[in-house]
Amino acid sequence: xxxxxxxxxxxxxxxxxxxxxxxxxxxxxxxxxxxxxxxxxxxxxxxxxxxxxxxxxxxxxxxxxxxxxxxxxxxxxxxxxxxxxxxxxxxxxxxxxxxxxxxxxxxxxxxxxxxxxxxxxxxxxxxxxxxxxxxxxxxxxxxxxxxxxxxxxxxxxxxxxxxxxxxxxxxxxxxxxxxxxxxxxxxxxxxxxxxxxxxxxxxxxxxxxxxxxxxxxxxxxxxxxxxxxxxxxxxxxxxxxxxxxxxxxxxxxxxxxxxxxxxxxxxxxxxxxxxxxxxx
Numbered sequence: 001x002x003x004x005x006x007x008x009x010x011x012x013x014x015x016x017x018x019x020x021x022x023x024x025x026x027x028x029x030x031x032x033x034x035x036x037x038x039x040x041x042x043x044x045x046x047x048x049x050x051x052x053x054x055x056x057x058x059x060x061x062x063x064x065x066x067x068x069x070x071x072x073x074x075x076x077x078x079x080x081x082x083x084x085x086x087x088x089x090x091x092x093x094x095x096x097x098x099x100x101x102x103x104x105x106x107x108x109x110x111x112x113x114x115x116x117x118x119x120x121x122x123x124x125x126x127x128x129x130x131x132x133x134x135x136x137x138x139x140x141x142x143x144x145x146x147x148x149x150x151x152x153x154x155x156x157x158x159x160x161x162x163x164x165x166x167x168x169x170x171x172x173x174x175x176x177x178x179x180x181x182x183x184x185x186x187x188x189x190x191x192x193x194x195x196x197x198x199x200x201x202x203x204x205x206x207x208x209x210x211x212x213x214x215x216x217x218x219x220x221x222x223x224x225x226x227x228x229x230x231x232x233x234x235x236x237x238x239x240x241x242x243x244x245x246x247x248x249x250x251x252x253x254x255x256x257x258x259x260x261x262x263x264x265x266x267x268x269x270x271x272x273x274x275x276x277x278x279x280x
Contacts (some may be wrong), residue, residue, distance in 0.1 A: 004055055006167055007088075009033035009041055010062035014126055015094060017159035019060055019167075031056060043075060049082050058090035058167045061109075065224070067095060067102040071183070074106045080112035080168040089161040090115045090173070090202065092166045094159070097122040097152070097178060098239040099231070106176075117166035122240050125155045125258055126179070128194060129265040132220070132228075137194060137271060144187050145212040145229075146236045151163060152180030152243055153190070155256040162250040177246035181255050184241060197262035198271035204228045209233055 006023055010016035011032035020030045032040035033052055041052040043064050053059065061079065063072050076093075083091060093109045096102035097120045109116045127133045128142075136142045159179055166172040185193075191204040207215075209229055216225035248254040265271065 004057040005029040005031040007031045007033050007041075007052060007056040007059040007062060009052075010064060011037065013062060013064070014124065014131065014156050015159055015163070016060065016062055018156060019163050022160055022164045023167065026164070026168070033059075046075075046078055046082075050086060053083050053086040053088055055217070056083075056086065056088050059088055060091070060092045060094070060163055060167060062094045063105070065227060066231065067105045068099050068234070069101070069227055070258050072101055073104045073108060076108045080108060080114065084112060084114055088114060090117070090167065092119060092163050094116045094163070095120040095166055096231075096235075097180075098235045100234070113172060115173045117163075117172045117174070119159060119162055119166065120176065120178045120246070121151050121154050121159055122180065122235075123151050124151055124159075125256075125261040128190065129268075129270045134270070135219075137198075137202055140201055141203050141205050142187055142191050142206045142210065145185050145207050145209045145232050147206050148186055148188070149219065149236050149238055150184035150186045150189070150241050152240055153185055153258055154179050154247075155258075155261055158247050158251075158255045162247060172250065177250045178244035179246040179250075179255070180244045182243070182257050184243065185258060193258055193262050194271065195267040197259070199266075199269060219263070 007026055008016050008020040011020045012034045020032060023030050035042045039052050040048055040049060068192055084164060091109055091114050095106050095118055106118050128137050133142060162177055162179055187203040191202045195202045209232060213225050213229040216228060
């Protein structure tokens, strides 16, 4: 067990908050890397990074908004240099499957001189119950520029378990874990599974990249629209249409299935129709 703290960058995010909780539940000391933490960490304020990394034994690195953005390699280069100077002995990087810029960031971590583990993932199950696509589910239509491409969707709980193991067990040093669910799913498959579990009708609508960008610009602003559209343009060409054994290699068990996630998410009521719709 680590006596010095483990830094979780992005500790309020989807992966980070789960990793921080799992580490704390196991008795580890966690330094929460977020803007409002006691020792703040902000990707836009490098001057604060040395303080956040001081005395840290290992760090989980989740870059915001995404490793796909052009400024990510420079930020990861600067972070690894500061981490090495601070005496950090292990980095665990959350990377994006099929993303060229994410690969560049992986190489920066590989060449940092610090022991590392790379966790390479694609689309999360949780995008549909707590992420950008929850509103689409509640609206009854998931509109994506993905055609009929199938994706290796992954449960964030699996990512968190792999990251915790990598942060606390020496045997994961130098490993690349491509983590996927147990089966490939199209967005039409996803909509059907959510419909079955939730009891509400959810459809998939294939759209063009231009239509996707226009809708997202209105909803989330042009900067987010530019980033997500560029990411979709890059990865929705079939490059990720395969499964990997990263969860099994790291944890010795199979990854969670999307149908189980849908059952559990539906049980929380997150996909329940509004009260007026239920009583109409």
